[in-house]
Each structure stands twice: as C-alpha cells, then as structure tokens.
Amino acid sequence: TAPSAVKPAVGAYFRPGDTFKDCADCPEMVVIPAGSFRMGDLNGGGADDEKPVHRVTIPRPFAVGKYEVTQAEWRAVMGSNPSHFKGDRNPVEQVSWDDAQDFVRRLGTKTGKQYRLLTEAEWEYAARAGTATKYFWGNSFDSSRANDGSRTVPVGRYAPNSFGLHDMHGNVWELVEDCWHDSYRGAPSGGDAWTTGGNCRVRVLRGGSWSGTPGGLRSANRGRNPSVNRDDSDGFRVARTL
Numbered sequence: 001t002a003p004s005a006v007k008p009a010v011g012a013y014f015r016p017g018d019t020f021k022d023c024a025d026c027p028e029m030v031v032i033p034a035g036s037f038r039m040g041d042l043n044g045g046g047a048d049d050e051k052p053v054h055r056v057t058i059p060r061p062f063a064v065g066k067y068e069v070t071q072a073e074w075r076a077v078m079g080s081n082p083s084h085f086k087g088d089r090n091p092v093e094q095v096s097w098d099d100a101q102d103f104v105r106r107l108g109t110k111t112g113k114q115y116r117l118l119t120e121a122e123w124e125y126a127a128r129a130g131t132a133t134k135y136f137w138g139n140s141f142d143s144s145r146a147n148d149g150s151r152t153v154p155v156g157r158y159a160p161n162s163f164g165l166h167d168m169h170g171n172v173w174e175l176v177e178d179c180w181h182d183s184y185r186g187a188p189s190g191g192d193a194w195t196t197g198g199n200c201r202v203r204v205l206r207g208g209s210w211s212g213t214p215g216g217l218r219s220a221n222r223g224r225n226p227s228v229n230r231d232d233s234d235g236f237r238v239a240r241t242l
Helices: 071-078 097-111 120-128
Strands: 029-032 035-039 054-058 062-065 115-117 173-180 199-206 222-226 238-241
Touching: 029 120, 035 120, 054 120, 062 120, 071 097, 097 115, 097 238, 115 173, 120 173, 120 199, 173 222
Parallel strands: none
Antiparallel strands: 029 062, 035 054, 062 238, 115 238, 173 199, 199 222
C-alpha cells in the first residue's frame, strides 16, 4: 500500500507546540504542555458559577484540536452534515453532546488513538494559554480577534493564542466532557473531568459563539445545555491523550 501522506507523531516524540494529524482527513492537533493555572473569575464581574477561583494542575502534555471540528471532518467520520451554516471549513454545529461523543468514539476506532472531548479545566487552561486576562489578548474585547458576528465563519480566520489554538473565543460554543455544577466548590484540581455530583443530563459549554456577547466569550465564562440538545451555536473540538 502507498505510504500515508500524513505522518502521525508517536509516543516520546511529542513536544509542546508540535502539530500532527492521525489521518489525512482527521483534525489537526496541537500538543499542549503540562502546567498549572488559576481557574475561574480572575478579573471580577463573572457569574457565581465561575467561583471560587482555584488552582488546577494539568499533569502531562495532551493534544487539542487546532481548530473546532469542521463540517468536512465531521462528514469524513459520520457521513453526514447536520450544520445550519454550511461550509466545509466552518465548524460543525447542530450537534449535541451525545453526538460529539459518538464522533470521538468513531474517530478513535478509525485511528486507533484515544480521542475524547476536553475536560472543562483543560479547556480553560488551553484557552488562557498562560494568561490571566479576560481574553487571551487582554481585558478589552476586540472583534478583530474573535467571531461574535451573525453566523459562523471558517475556522482559523482569527489569529491563534500562544498555544497555537484558533477560535477558543467565539465562532461556536465548545462542548466539553464535564457534568454541570453551579459552582467550583469541590471541583477536581488535577485537570480531570468532573463527572460526579452535579447534573449529568446537562453538560458544560465553553468559549461563547457567533451569537454571543463579548462577556460570553471570556476565558472564564461557562455555558450549559442538556446533552441531547442541538443548536447552531454549539460545536466542539477534540482532545487526544498522548
């Protein structure tokens, strides 16, 4: 058989900042370093569900989708395109948390790798990319840096954060693994998903969307939706254990 056009990174060869794909039509991944950060409302004015601020340690590097999962990537795995705002490079939307779980399972089967959704803590760590401001670029919203317009736009149109991730603010809300909790009291500190207690029929969304307000696009802001709900402002990106 012909060699693959894409050479996936393996094992000990992963370094923070590396990018790779596990197949030609798989999401492009970025390796995120291990580290520690303060999670929650660091700047004041956030909702009660963003408190208390607490320190989280991400114990080992992991990989995150450079972009939100696109409609072309969804179609390559699922054979369909449920999105309202059509475009191969636009993020897939009109997908529920349950649908996203089906996607990562099938992607894992296709590649033989451990794909999953990000945990909420991983998401905020990746979005902040070492910053403690409302957005990765500072405390004032800048519409030239994130999509809060009238519809989705192709992924990667806006500049990335210092981890190399695009659209962590805006475009579509991003589904993460965790069950909904009304606050961070008792939240895990090791970067893992919080799937005990709370309401697991409702799952967390992060990052805001094209239909949101600037305040909704802050790194600390949290959203939620029942795990079966589909909306044209909701999508996701994938993570991969290394």
